[in-house]
Amino acid sequence: MNSLQVVGIDLGTTYSLAAYVENGRAMVVRDTHGVALIPSCISFHEDGTVLVGSAAKARALLDPEHTIFSIKRLMGRNLADLKKELELIPHQIVERETADGRKVLHVNIAGREYTPEELSAMILKEVRRRAGNPSKAVITVPAYFDDSQRQATRDAGRIAGLDVLRIVNEPTAAALAYGLDRRGQGIIAVYDLGGGTFDCSILSLSEGVFKVLATHGDTYLGGDDFDRLLMKAVAADMGVDLSHKDPELLQHLRDAAERTKIALSLAENAELKVEIPTRALHYTRTFSRSEFEQMIQPLIERSLERCQSALRDAQLTPSQVDEVVLVGGSTRIPYVRRRVGEFFGKTPHTELNPDEVVALGAAIQADILTSGRRDMLLLDVVPLSLGIETLGGVVDKIIHRNSTVPARGVTRYTTAVDNQTAILLNIYQGERELTKDCRFLGTLKLAGIPPMPAQFPQVDVTFLVNHDGILTVTAKEQRSGAEAQVTIQPAHGLTREEIEKLVEQSIEYAQQDFTARRLIELRNKAEADIRHTHKGLAEAGDQLTPQQRDAIVTAEEELRAAIRSDDLSALQQAIDRFAQVTNPLATIIMNEVIKKRLSGIAERELKPENI
Amino acid sequence: MMDAFRRLGLPRRFTIDRGQLEKAYLTHSRAVHPDYHLTGASAELHASLELSAEINEAYNTLRDPFRRAEHLLRLEGGPTASEQKQLPAAFLAEMLEAREEIEQVRGHPEKLEGLEARFRQRYESLMNDIATIFEQLENPDSPRRANQLAQIRSLLNAAQYIRGLIRDLHAE
Numbered sequence A: 001m002n003s004l005q006v007v008g009i010d011l012g013t014t015y016s017l018a019a020y021v022e023n024g025r026a027m028v029v030r031d032t033h034g035v036a037l038i039p040s041c042i043s044f045h046e047d048g049t050v051l052v053g054s055a056a057k058a059r060a061l062l063d064p065e066h067t068i069f070s071i072k073r074l075m076g077r078n079l080a081d082l083k084k085e086l087e088l089i090p091h092q093i094v095e096r097e098t099a100d101g102r103k104v105l106h107v108n109i110a111g112r113e114y115t116p117e118e119l120s121a122m123i124l125k126e127v128r129r130r131a132g133n134p135s136k137a138v139i140t141v142p143a144y145f146d147d148s149q150r151q152a153t154r155d156a157g158r159i160a161g162l163d164v165l166r167i168v169n170e171p172t173a174a175a176l177a178y179g180l181d182r183r184g185q186g187i188i189a190v191y192d193l194g195g196g197t198f199d200c201s202i203l204s205l206s207e208g209v210f211k212v213l214a215t216h217g218d219t220y221l222g223g224d225d226f227d228r229l230l231m232k233a234v235a236a237d238m239g240v241d242l243s244h245k246d247p248e249l250l251q252h253l254r255d256a257a258e259r260t261k262i263a264l265s266l267a268e269n270a271e272l273k274v275e276i277p278t279r280a281l282h283y284t285r286t287f288s289r290s291e292f293e294q295m296i297q298p299l300i301e302r303s304l305e306r307c308q309s310a311l312r313d314a315q316l317t318p319s320q321v322d323e324v325v326l327v328g329g330s331t332r333i334p335y336v337r338r339r340v341g342e343f344f345g346k347t348p349h350t351e352l353n354p355d356e357v358v359a360l361g362a363a364i365q366a367d368i369l370t371s372g373r374r375d376m377l378l379l380d381v382v383p384l385s386l387g388i389e390t391l392g393g394v395v396d397k398i399i400h401r402n403s404t405v406p407a408r409g410v411t412r413y414t415t416a417v418d419n420q421t422a423i424l425l426n427i428y429q430g431e432r433e434l435t436k437d438c439r440f441l442g443t444l445k446l447a448g449i450p451p452m453p454a455q456f457p458q459v460d461v462t463f464l465v466n467h468d469g470i471l472t473v474t475a476k477e478q479r480s481g482a483e484a485q486v487t488i489q490p491a492h493g494l495t496r497e498e499i500e501k502l503v504e505q506s507i508e509y510a511q512q513d514f515t516a517r518r519l520i521e522l523r524n525k526a527e528a529d530i531r532h533t534h535k536g537l538a539e540a541g542d543q544l545t546p547q548q549r550d551a552i553v554t555a556e557e558e559l560r561a562a563i564r565s566d567d568l569s570a571l572q573q574a575i576d577r578f579a580q581v582t583n584p585l586a587t588i589i590m591n592e593v594i595k596k597r598l599s600g601i602a603e604r605e606l607k608p609e610n611i
Numbered sequence B: 001m002m003d004a005f006r007r008l009g010l011p012r013r014f015t016i017d018r019g020q021l022e023k024a025y026l027t028h029s030r031a032v033h034p035d036y037h038l039t040g041a042s043a044e045l046h047a048s049l050e051l052s053a054e055i056n057e058a059y060n061t062l063r064d065p066f067r068r069a070e071h072l073l074r075l076e077g078g079p080t081a082s083e084q085k086q087l088p089a090a091f092l093a094e095m096l097e098a099r100e101e102i103e104q105v106r107g108h109p110e111k112l113e114g115l116e117a118r119f120r121q122r123y124e125s126l127m128n129d130i131a132t133i134f135e136q137l138e139n140p141d142s143p144r145r146a147n148q149l150a151q152i153r154s155l156l157n158a159a160q161y162i163r164g165l166i167r168d169l170h171a172e
Helices: A054-062 A079-086 A116-130 A147-159 A170-179 A223-238 A247-264 A289-313 A334-344 A357-371 A496-505 A507-512 A514-543 A546-564 A568-598 B018-032 B042-063 B065-075 B091-105 B109-135 B145-171
Strands: A006-011 A015-022 A025-028 A041-044 A050-052 A067-069 A092-097 A103-109 A112-114 A136-141 A163-169 A186-193 A198-206 A209-218 A269-276 A281-288 A323-327 A377-379 A386-390 A394-399 A407-413 A423-429 A439-447 A459-465 A471-477 A483-490
Touching: A006 A116, A006 A147, A006 A170, A006 A357, A015 A116, A015 A357, A025 A357, A041 A054, A041 A116, A050 A054, A050 A116, A054 A067, A054 A247, A079 A092, A079 A103, A103 A116, A112 A116, A116 A136, A116 A147, A116 A496, A136 A147, A136 A170, A136 A357, A147 A163, A147 A439, A147 A496, A163 A170, A163 A357, A170 A186, A170 A198, A170 A209, A170 A323, A170 A357, A186 A289, A186 A334, A198 A289, A209 A289, A209 B018, A223 A247, A223 A269, A223 A281, A223 A289, A247 A269, A247 A289, A281 A289, A289 A334, A323 A334, A323 A357, A357 A377, A377 B018, A386 A459, A394 A407, A394 A459, A407 B042, A439 A459, A439 A471, A459 B042, A514 A546, A514 A568, A514 B042, A546 A568, A568 B018, A568 B042, B018 B042, B042 B065, B065 B109, B065 B145, B091 B109, B091 B145, B109 B145
Parallel strands: A006 A136, A136 A163, A186 A323, A209 A377
Antiparallel strands: A006 A015, A015 A025, A041 A050, A041 A067, A092 A103, A103 A112, A186 A198, A198 A209, A269 A281, A386 A394, A386 A423, A407 A459, A423 A439, A439 A483, A459 A471, A471 A483
């Protein structure tokens, strides 16, 4: 385990952990005491030390103002999204608008402001450290995370010094972990109730291919909410108003509520005790299991409604589901197990530890990405539709939810006035008709349109959601063939430069000289790209036009010059440019790959090992 | 325009075998999916993204009978049913009747299921009629061909209308 290169990380609301694959088996990273779960909790101390994990969690009661948790709930969000959350967050959350109009959340803690990305990066660094500092990782997110939440997670990984190979959906990862010893086929439902989020995904499994048919969820539903119900009941009982920020009381209440909730999974009755001697506060109340079940019942109903929606999208009924998998610590609650079992009409799987199953799946995915094995493939979907604002604040959907990724959608735009050379478009994500009900992702600027009379240009805008569920946009003016320049001004989050800066600032990397390391990485990449291209040219160069071949020669010279220089951004640009001109060649070769794989196997069974 | 049939290596015809479509889709996905090309050159990853997106698009087009028929009409040189919205002459009466039936089940959820099943049956039978005409489609130089294509378009529009009715049943 000391030389782990790549791990799978479950970055959870309440706990985080890592797993890896060794000799074909997925294993969880444990400390010397055998503990795998690292509380997603950070404490800040007066002398400048920052603790992460159980040490930080232990501080939560003693020093609540300098302890923070549930950061995942803040990822990729803005203040307006968090309205109903704020009352129970003991810290001051502020929103800063940057010069370019992005709204960036900051948490004010210990006299400094941190973005959620930086805080999550601290947790990831701790997870990484315990796994022996691997350089690459697959990180999981709730299936229902939107584009900004995925971006924020990716950025957190980057700030933690990780090369994030892939963002994988938690329920899909869980299915992958369970699918290991099952080579069959069938329909799997994953019910994932974590600390802060809920997802239901319906997958089909066939010959090692896991295809997500539909996913539904709620990014504001989880075990934390059960704690809050208990907290609210107790607060009402004590006659205190929780909206008056009282970090000490909140923290004690939260801690007691969580204990009571966990105890009620094993016993019929449990005591909720709040003791704050300095305030002469001694409070005790007994909750029965059925009382607790009544409290959470509406939330469980809500989760089952999402399951129903997911099934409807997959055009299936509960009885057509062959296997039900439970994920997330909250599925330990007997009431949850019972209700889910009743809904699908079968006993859910609980063989794997619900806290570890996501990390195990992420580790398997990391292994698939790096080891060259091809026995399994994940086909995931876009959880929420993506579209562009049109007249009257209506969202024109370009890519519909539950489309398999990579997914592409094209739409055509034209100009309104003569000689207009740029178009601005607003991008939204969500299912509702109107922009005000969807999430604003950012503004898309199409520039470099050749001057023409109004209504004459035909700009085809292509949305591509990649395998991580993250959007990229390209555009081309059809009459002139000119590639339009596309810049997306995101509405939230950090820019590439800001992230690079944070990476450089992190002490660990300052010592290793970040720029030098990055230069080496990029030079290696550039040289590999040139090698691959030469090989490709030998195979299929004759299928290119002379112009395409010339473009490659020119771009290669530029790339070689950039390799010799020390200019990081020039090198990155040259790599991008080279990738662009070698794309036709890569496409031809990829098509040859398909042909080769298909020929000769038509008469044989199409078994994974033949492909 | 992409030919979805060619993209998945399937014969260009309306009637397709679902099992064969699934297999072709999985085989192609396995060959080009970005997860298997992450460690390659930048252009390779890019090409795999584009091709995977095309394969997904082709699969979605062929999986749905309505979209498959529209795609075939487009490959034939058009127009498609969405571009030319005429309906079969006798369908108007059927539409009115169906609307009336929906009014009648309103407030009677127990009757909803039966009506939905009937609409689905009707949809299937329209699709079967479409399949038959596609099978009997004459050569491009035949004078009957234009008429056949027009028939397909109007049946498709009728099927689309029924599909809308089923959606409305759930929207209540």
